[in-house]
Amino acid sequence: MQKRWVALCLAAVLVALPASAKTITIEPGDNAQEEVQEALILAEPGDVVALGAGHFDFTVSLSLDVDGVTIRGKGMDKTILSFKNQDAGAEGLIITSDAVVCEDFAVEDSKGDAIKAKGSDGISFLRIRTEWTGGPKETNGAYGLYPVECTDVLIDGCVAIAASDAGIYVGQSENIIVRNSRAEYNVAGIEIENSWGADVYDNVATHNTGGILVFDLPGLPKQGGKDVRVFRNEIINNDTKNFAPEGNIVGGVPTGTGLQIMANRNVEVFDNKIHDNSSINISILSYFSSGRPVKDESYNPHSTKIHIHDNDVKNGGNDPKGIVKTLVVGLVGEKIPDIIWDGIVQEGVDNPEIYIVNNGDADFANIDLGRAMSDPKAARVTRDLAPHKGSLPPLKPIVIEGS
Amino acid sequence: MRSRNQQGVTNSLLAMMSAAVLLSVAVATYFLAAPSMPMALAAEAGVQLPDNWKPFKQISEYGLFADPAAQVPAEGVLPYDLTTPLFSDYSTKYRFVWMPEGEAATYKGEESFVFPVGTLLAKTFGYVDDLRDPSLGQTIIETRILMKSPEGWVVSVYIWNEDQTDAKLKVAGGRRDVTWTHTDGSTKNLSYIIPNVNQCKGCHIVGEAIKPVGPKGMLLNKSYPYHDGAANQLQRWASEGYLTDVPDDAPAVPVWDDPETGTEAERARAYLEVNCAHCHRPEGPANTTGLDLRYGQEDPYAWGVGRTPVAAGRGAGDRLFDIVPGKPDESILLFRLESTEPGIMMPELPRLMVHEEAVELIRAWIEGLEEPA
Numbered sequence: 177m178q179k180r181w182v183a184l185c186l187a188a189v190l191v192a193l194p195a196s197a198k199t200i201t202i203e204p205g206d207n208a209q210e211e212v213q214e215a216l217i218l219a220e221p222g223d224v225v226a227l228g229a230g231h232f233d234f235t236v237s238l239s240l241d242v243d244g245v246t247i248r249g250k251g252m253d254k255t256i257l258s259f260k261n262q263d264a265g266a267e268g269l270i271i272t273s274d275a276v277v278c279e280d281f282a283v284e285d286s287k288g289d290a291i292k293a294k295g296s297d298g299i300s301f302l303r304i305r306t307e308w309t310g311g312p313k314e315t316n317g318a319y320g321l322y323p324v325e326c327t328d329v330l331i332d333g334c335v336a337i338a339a340s341d342a343g344i345y346v347g348q349s350e351n352i353i354v355r356n357s358r359a360e361y362n363v364a365g366i367e368i369e370n371s372w373g374a375d376v377y378d379n380v381a382t383h384n385t386g387g388i389l390v391f392d393l394p395g396l397p398k399q400g401g402k403d404v405r406v407f408r409n410e411i412i413n414n415d416t417k418n419f420a421p422e423g424n425i426v427g428g429v430p431t432g433t434g435l436q437i438m439a440n441r442n443v444e445v446f447d448n449k450i451h452d453n454s455s456i457n458i459s460i461l462s463y464f465s466s467g468r469p470v471k472d473e474s475y476n477p478h479s480t481k482i483h484i485h486d487n488d489v490k491n492g493g494n495d496p497k498g499i500v501k502t503l504v505v506g507l508v509g510e511k512i513p514d515i516i517w518d519g520i521v522q523e524g525v526d527n528p529e530i531y532i533v534n535n536g537d538a539d540f541a542n543i544d545l546g547r548a549m550s551d552p553k554a555a556r557v558t559r560d561l562a563p564h565k566g567s568l569p570p571l572k573p574i575v576i577e578g579s
Numbered sequence: 580m581r582s583r584n585q586q587g588v589t590n591s592l593l594a595m596m597s598a599a600v601l602l603s604v605a606v607a608t609y610f611l612a613a614p615s616m617p618m619a620l621a622a623e624a625g626v627q628l629p630d631n632w633k634p635f636k637q638i639s640e641y642g643l644f645a646d647p648a649a650q651v652p653a654e655g656v657l658p659y660d661l662t663t664p665l666f667s668d669y670s671t672k673y674r675f676v677w678m679p680e681g682e683a684a685t686y687k688g689e690e691s692f693v694f695p696v697g698t699l700l701a702k703t704f705g706y707v708d709d710l711r712d713p714s715l716g717q718t719i720i721e722t723r724i725l726m727k728s729p730e731g732w733v734v735s736v737y738i739w740n741e742d743q744t745d746a747k748l749k750v751a752g753g754r755r756d757v758t759w760t761h762t763d764g765s766t767k768n769l770s771y772i773i774p775n776v777n778q779c780k781g782c783h784i785v786g787e788a789i790k791p792v793g794p795k796g797m798l799l800n801k802s803y804p805y806h807d808g809a810a811n812q813l814q815r816w817a818s819e820g821y822l823t824d825v826p827d828d829a830p831a832v833p834v835w836d837d838p839e840t841g842t843e844a845e846r847a848r849a850y851l852e853v854n855c856a857h858c859h860r861p862e863g864p865a866n867t868t869g870l871d872l873r874y875g876q877e878d879p880y881a882w883g884v885g886r887t888p889v890a891a892g893r894g895a896g897d898r899l900f901d902i903v904p905g906k907p908d909e910s911i912l913l914f915r916l917e918s919t920e921p922g923i924m925m926p927e928l929p930r931l932m933v934h935e936e937a938v939e940l941i942r943a944w945i946e947g948l949e950e951p952a
Contacts, residue, residue, distance in 0.1 A: 468887060
C-alpha cells in the first residue's frame with residue numbers, strides 16, 4: 177500500500193516536469209534562408225537546430241536570440257553555410273542569447289564577420305570552420321569567430337581561414353578558453369582583446385600575418401586586458417602579407433609576427449613552439465608602439481607582469497617587414513632578436529616585471545622605443561636578459577563548466 | 580526513548596516532498612493558463628489585445644485600422660511621426676499608438692516614453708507609386724507591432740496581402756520586389772527586406788530589454804496634421820490621455836532637412852541620432868565600439884572625432900578615424916554612409932540604398948567642423 181502510494185506521487189512529479197527539448201532538422205534546399213531563420217526564431221531553450229549535410233545558401237544574416245539552443249551540423253566539411261550571395265546584414269550568423277552551442281558546421285564567405293556572439297553568457301564554438309574561400313583578401317569579412325562582451329567562452333577544435341582582421345577573436349569578455357584550434361591565412365590568427373581571464377593552448381597559428389595577439393585598446397566599455405595564459409601552441413611561419421584595410425589597428429601588425437602582447441597585465445607564455453616568424457617571434461609592447469595618441473584617461477597602455485618561460489623559440493626575424501624593418505632594424509641590425517620588449521615603463525614604476533627565462537637560445541632586445549620613436553639615435557638598446565630573470569606565480573587555469 | 584521507525588520517516592519525507600512539488604506545479608499551471616488580462620484591458624475600445632500576449636495571426640484581429648489600404652486608424656488609435664525619421668530606402672511610413680482606456684505613458688525627453696502594459700505601437704511600411712505625387716497611389720507591404728506585455732515588449736511583423744485588406748503574421752520576415760518613380764523622375768527597383776523578429780531586436784534594444792526607438796519626447800515634439808487640424812503631438816497625446824508629465828520646455832530634435840529648425844550641425848547630429856544611436860549608444864548593440872552618436876553626446880571623441888575604430892574591418896575603408904574635422908573624405912563615418920556593401924555600410928539594416936540627401940548634409944557638416952580645443 178505504501179509503495180504504490182509513493183510510486184503514484186513520483187509519477188505525478190515526473191508528469192509535471194516540462195516537455196523535453198526537441199530537435200528541429202533542416203536539410204539544404206531553396207528555402208534555406210526562411211527555414212533556418214524561422215527555426216532559430218521558434219526554437220526554445222534546450223532545443224537543437226540540426227542542419228543536414230550539404231550547402232546552405234543565404235542572402236541575409238541569420239540570427240539567434242533564444243537561450244540554451246544548440247546549432248549542430250554534420251561536420252565542418254559537411255554542413256556548409258555559404259554567404260557568398262549575401263546582400264544584406266553584416267554577419268553570417270549573429271547570436272545574442274546565452275548558453276548557446278555551435279558545433280560541427282562551417283560558415284563561408286560572409287560579407288562581414290562569420291559568426292558574432294554579443295553579450296552571451298556561455299557561448300561554445302566546437303569544431304566550427306570559418307573561411308573566406310578566395311584566400312586572403314582585403315574585401316573578406318573582418319572576423320571568423322567573434323564573441324564580444326561574453327562570459328564563459330569556449331572555442332575548441334575550430335578552424336579559421338583568411339579573415340581580414342582576426343580568425344579567432346575574443347573581445348571585451350571574461351573567462352575564455354581557446355584550444356585545439358587552427359588559424360591560418362588570417363591577418364591575426366588568434367586574438368584576445370580587452371578581456372579578463374583567457375587560456376589559449378594547444379592551438380596552431382601559421383601563415384597568418386601575426387600568429388597570436390594579446391591586446392588591450394582604449395576608448396572601449398571594457399578595458400584592462402589581463403590574466404591570459406598562452407601555452408603549448410605552435411606559432412610558426414606567420415608570413416602572410418598584412419591584408420587588413422588600412423584604417424584598422426591590426427593593419428599595424430608587421431607581417432611575420434609570432435606572438436604580440438600589447439598593453440596587457442599578467443600574461444604567462446610557456447611551452448610554446450614559436451619558430452620562423454620573419455619579423456619578430458615574440459614582442460612585448462605598450463600601446464605607444466601603435467603610433468596612435470591615447471585620449472582615454474582611464475586606459476593603461478603599458479604591459480606589465482609578463483612571464484615568458486620555457487618556450488622553444490628560434491629562427492625569427494630573418495626577413496623583417498613593416499615598422500620592424502623601418503624602425504627596429506636601425507636599432508638592432510638586420511637580424512631581429514627572437515624576443516623584443518619596447519622598454520616603455522609607466523612613470524613611477526621601478527619594475528614592470530617582464531620576466532624572460534629558460535627559452536633556450538632565444539635572443540632578446542629592449543629597443544627603448546620611447547626614445548627611438550622620437551630619435552632612433554638616442555635609443556639605448558640593450559640585449560641583456562639579466563634584468564629579466566625572475567618569475568611570477570602561475571596563473572590559475574580557466575574553468576568553464578561542462579567543458 | 581523509543582526511536583522512530585526508519586521506513587516511516589522516509590515515507591513521510593517523500594510524501595511531503597511530492598506534495599510540495601505537486602503544489603508548486605499546480606500553482607504554476609494556474610498562472611500560466613490564467614484567463615487573459617489583456618481582454619479586460621481592451622474591452623472598452625474597438626482595439627483588441629491577444630490572449631496571453633501572443634501576437635494575433637492576422638493584423639485585422641487587433642482592429643487598428645478603419646481603412647487599412649489608406650492606413651486610416653480606428654477610433655482611439657493616434658497617428659504620429661517624428662521630427663527626423665529613420666531612413667528606410669524612401670519607403671512611406673505610418674506610425675500609430677494605442678493604449679488601453681485610462682492608461683497613459685510617462686514623458687521622457689531623450690529616451691522612449693515609459694508606456695503602460697497593453698500599449699500597441701504599429702508602424703506600416705509601403706511605397707508610393709511616384710514620389711513626386713503620392714496621390715497617384717501606393718502599396719503597403721508590412722506592419723510591425725510592438726506590444727507591451729507585463730514581461731516587456733513583444734515584437735511581431737505582418738505582411739499585407741495583395742488586396743491590402745489584411746496582413747499575416749510572419750516571424751521569419753521576407754523579401755518583396757518594389758518599384759517606384761523617384762523624386763528625379765527615374766525608376767527605382769529594390770528588393771525590399773521585411774525583417775524577421777530577431778532583426779527587430781537588432782536595433783530595438785537597450786541592454787537586454789526591447790525598447791521602442793521613435794517615441795521619445797525630443798522626436799515627437801512637432802506639429803502633426805490630425806484630421807481635425809494641426810496640433811503639437813506632445814500636447815495632443817496629453818489631451819487624449821496618452822501622455823503625462825510633459826514639461827513646459829520640452830526639447831525638440833530638429834528636422835534634418837529643414838534649415839529653419841536648426842543649424843547644420845544640429846541637423847546632422849539629429850540625423851545621426853535617429854539613424855545610428857539606437858545601436859551606437861551605451862547598452863546598445865554597438866556599445867562595444869565605444870562610439871556614441873546620441874544627439875545629447877557632447878564629447879567629440881565619443882561621437883567620433885579622432886576616434887579609431889575597433890572592429891570596423893573593411894568598413895574603415897583605408898581611413899583612420901571616424902571623423903576628421905574638415906575632411907569628410909578621410910572620415911570613416913561618411914565612407915560607411917556612402918556604401919551599399921554589406922560588411923561596410925552603415926546602418927547595417929534596414930537600408931539597401933544610399934540616402935543621397937543625408938550624405939550631402941553629413942559631408943557639409945564634417946567639412947565645417949573644427950578640431951576641438
